[in-house]
Amino acid sequence: MAPRVFLAAIALAAVSACAPQVPDSGQGVGFDNSFEAQQQRDAALSGGQTRLPDTVVPPTPGSAEATAAETTRILAETRPATLDNPGISNENDFDAVAERQTIESDAERIANNRAQYEVVQPEALPTRPGDEQPNIVAFALSTSHPKGQSVYARAGFGGESRAARNCAAYASPDLAQIDFLARGGPTRDRKGLDPDGDGYACTWDPAPFRKASEG
Template structure:
């Protein structure tokens, strides 16, 4: 019984297998053709409705074959509708463009810039308009209009003069933080921070400090370390600029 069931199963599997087409004289091994590339090319030609050209065929776009210049000459000859070989060869050598020959019959070239240069830069136009004597008279008239400005003193500044912090910086030699002037009082640091915050810049604080008796006196507490420089003002940039 077991042997019978195995035999029946093998017969069923054989019946389900795909059949292999027979090979004929024009058939390939199992696929119906000998060369796949040849079949593909032949099939595409059939689908396009065209037959494959021969290997030595010449395209209809360039009848007669030949070099590129010969093909351009042939196309130009057909476009002109005449057999002027010289002009055709020139046009072929000029990338298909018509060669313009120098002749009085040719129309003048188009003017690209109709304005041209001004008469002031055109020697011929200037020569027609005025003579050398006219230029001499014009130069003499221009010289009469010259005005030589004399040296004048600068006007004084408006408003108060105030202390000159640049001159003060150049007059001092000691380093920032070196005590030169005596300072007394309590809560000097708090007073320093509170009053210096009222000025928009250290330069303005130094000007007001000098204007109110500094550097010897410091009523507002702007210079608690006694170096003569208020609210962290630094004279070194001015000193460096003066030395170049």
């Protein structure tokens, strides 16, 4: 019996010696979890010794990062100038104007400007050569009866034929009316230009002038 127990003990010892050694999983593989190592890591982190990479890889063109970077650049370049722009003129600087001007100074400046006003009285227009002739526009507006309505007495026979001959000498009805008024018309008709006595020589009609004055 004793020899068998002795042989079993030797066999168990041999098996234990051949079994692989399993490391302590608490420490992890390649890590030192001792108290001193943990203190060193905490000190390195709290002391700001974390080092960033020496080079920064630019964002990929077309990516969200590239678009954001380009937008930031454009906004920075196109941002409007602030109110304290040193290039603003003194007249456009509200603070500078407020320091120079007051309500009293504004009132004084306005009074000085008004004192320099000069009122020019209207004068009559000078008479030009040839302005002595009758104004057919004013005559048309001074009348109200229509063309062909007899108002003035006319004497003599053959008035229509005489008027036709004499009216042919004028380049236009307006010139005929001007000459008719210059010779005493409309009450007198020395050249027979108004045989029906309406006060309008030849084919002259005051209606267009009246219509134009009404707008």
